[in-house]
Amino acid sequence: MERYNDMPKGLRKWKYPFIFFMALPAMAGFAVWYVMVNINAILMAFADQNTGELSFVNFQRLWGDVASGASEILPALRNTLYFFALGTVVMPVVVYLLAYFFYKKLPGAKVFRVILFVPSIVSGIVIVTLFTNLVSPAGPISWVIYKITGNPLTDYLHRDGSSIWVILFYSFWFGFTGNLLIFMGTFNRLPESVIESAKLDGANAFQELWFVITPMAWSTLSTIVILSLTGIFTASGPILLFTNGAYDTFTISFWIFLRTKDNAMYNYPAAVGLAFTVLGLPIVFLVWKLMNKAHSEVEY
Amino acid sequence: MIQKKFSVGKTVVFVAMAAVCASYILLMLWAFLSSLKGSVEFIGDKVGLPRHWLFSNYAKAWRTLRAGGKGVPTMIFNALWYSCGVIVVSTASTVCFAYVMARFKFPGAKVINVVNIFVMMVPILGSLPSLMRIVLGLGLYDSPLFLLTSVSGMGGGLIIYRTAFRNVPWEFAEAAYIDGAGHFRTFLTVMLPQIVPIIVALSITSLIGVWNDYTTPILFLPSYQNMASGLYVYQIENARTLDTPLLFAGCLMCAAPMLAIFAFGQKYMMEINLSGGLKG
The missing domain is CATH 1.10.3720.10 (MetI-like)
Known part of the structure; x- marks a missing residue:
């Protein structure tokens, strides 16, 4: 780290002006696009859409909607929890195990790695468009099934109850990419000597993964889980492209996205967002705490 | 026995990954072949090769696809x-x-x-x-x-x-x-x-x-x-x-630049990603 005395005397007086100018755009951007946006979001959540008066009217409306069960909020919450389970439990674990097999030189790992990267290169709109056509009753899979059984494929994507599962399946099937490389990067830097000595002590593959590699890679795993969790709360996912929220497929973040896109009544969505942020925060910290408790950090 | 178990695990993962990767490739291949069909032909035949390879669909998409x-x-x-x-x-x-x-x-x-x-x-x-x-x-x-x-x-x-x-x-x-x-x-x-x-x-x-x-x-x-x-x-x-073939042509035109960047730079991108993993 640079120290004040490391620079010539003439430059010392310019240190703080330099820092100021270098930091100014970032700090201004942060002040407007994070601080101001979020303070405004809180104010909007408490402001009556019609009068502008500060009140709890938006939260009362939310409570009424949830209690009556008539609005889209409850199904949206349920679907958000599905994505929560997929994004923070299923995917990180599956991808972590996959990265381990790749690290252990699975045949074809290099080719798989490149192909698995493709869905993150191609826009979601492209993959969803192709996938939707593929699984539609008029699509090629249905055509093959029809030739074999005489019945076309049921339109699971456009049906209450099954639609969200099709979207979850899509998210799983095309979601192996990103964290795979991060896990592999971490595994590649683990000290070989530690893993070798575990092998010499007779550790099997499971013991090697769980007792030797996982403690060393734990901070990566917990960071990925936390960031995935944060993403689930804020990303609206592919629902816009698949169903636009029809067939009971709303999530909380997509519901907010759609309300922001389609009308100028922003205060209620802001209140819904704030309420679920307050509910979500303990979950984030709980997961963080649990992750920290499960394995203590190992220095290597 | 332990080694055998791991081999079984490796085989299962290999087969699963092969299936996933094959599905990605087939999806893109199907989209490409479908993009070369006429719209009427596509409705009647979803899986076959194009009767006439209409590469002109890409020029047509360039001219007529509007949003x-x-x-x-x-x-x-x-x-x-x-x-x-x-x-x-x-x-x-x-x-x-x-x-x-x-x-x-x-x-x-x-x-x-x-x-x-x-x-x-x-x-x-x-x-x-x-x-x-x-x-x-x-x-x-x-x-x-x-x-x-x-x-x-x-x-x-x-x-x-x-x-x-x-x-x-x-x-x-x-x-x-x-x-x-x-x-x-x-x-x-x-x-x-x-x-x-x-x-x-x-x-x-x-x-x-x-x-x-x-x-x-x-x-x-x-x-x-x-x-x-x-x-x-x-x-x-x-x-x-x-017009689905036209739409697929548009989709592939959207994907092509990034796929090209990936094709030329994938080794570099992979290395950057692999070396950029978080420290454990």
Whole structure:
């Protein structure tokens, strides 16, 4: 780290002006696009859409909607929890195990790695468009099934109850990419000597993964889980492209996205967002705490 | 026995991965073959090879595929200026900030680090309506000036660039100071060039993300649809008369530039990603 005395005397007086100018755009951007946006979001959540008066009217409306069960909020919450389970439990674990097999030189790992990267290169709109056509009753899979059984494929994507599962399946099937490389990067830097000595002590593959590699890679795993969790709360996912929220497929973040896109009544969505942020925060910290408790950090 | 179990595990994973990868390849291949069919032929035959290989569908898509009144050339132009603009604005602001965070001690630096972690960790859900109102209020809605929302200095980029600057020996800067360079010249001509490979790698990753982003143009830039959002709008506007081979041609035209970048740079991108993993 640079120290004040490391620079010539003439430059010392310019240190703080330099820092100021270098930091100014970032700090201004942060002040407007994070601080101001979020303070405004809180104010909007408490402001009556019609009068502008500060009140709890938006939260009362939310409570009424949830209690009556008539609005889209409850199904949206349920679907958000599905994505929560997929994004923070299923995917990180599956991808972590996959990265381990790749690290252990699975045949074809290099080719798989490149192909698995493709869905993150191609826009979601492209993959969803192709996938939707593929699984539609008029699509090629249905055509093959029809030739074999005489019945076309049921339109699971456009049906209450099954639609969200099709979207979850899509998210799983095309979601192996990103964290795979991060896990592999971490595994590649683990000290070989530690893993070798575990092998010499007779550790099997499971013991090697769980007792030797996982403690060393734990901070990566917990960071990925936390960031995935944060993403689930804020990303609206592919629902816009698949169903636009029809067939009971709303999530909380997509519901907010759609309300922001389609009308100028922003205060209620802001209140819904704030309420679920307050509910979500303990979950984030709980997961963080649990992750920290499960394995203590190992220095290597 | 243990070795055998692991071999069984390896076989299962191999078969599963082969199935997943085959499905990706077949999906793209099917889309390509379908994009070469006539629309009537596609309706009658979903899996066969095209009777006539209509490569002209791509020229037709270039000419006739329109979203919100804008054609493909305009959508590509919009995608280019928006992607490049976002990358230049966000990278410039983040790199400058990361340099002083990495190399200068100043009051508040530690607080900024804590705030940065907080910003990355804590999801704030209700900010989208608020962002929309502020963007409307500042006159940035549906305007190229919307790029100003990309001015940032926090998040993962700050951490990566700060680490990169910390890894550059400070002796480089000291030598520049001794040679009479000021702070700005030392930064621009000595320190910044040292991290150009990391800037390029992150910019390519960002380029792919921004090029493929469809929600931002749909929400904030309705008159400036890019290829990704344009394909969505095209499907909405032509829901009843959708020419699927033409749509697939458009989809592949949207995917082609990023696939080309990936094809040429995948080894480099993979290495950057693999070496950039978080320390355990």
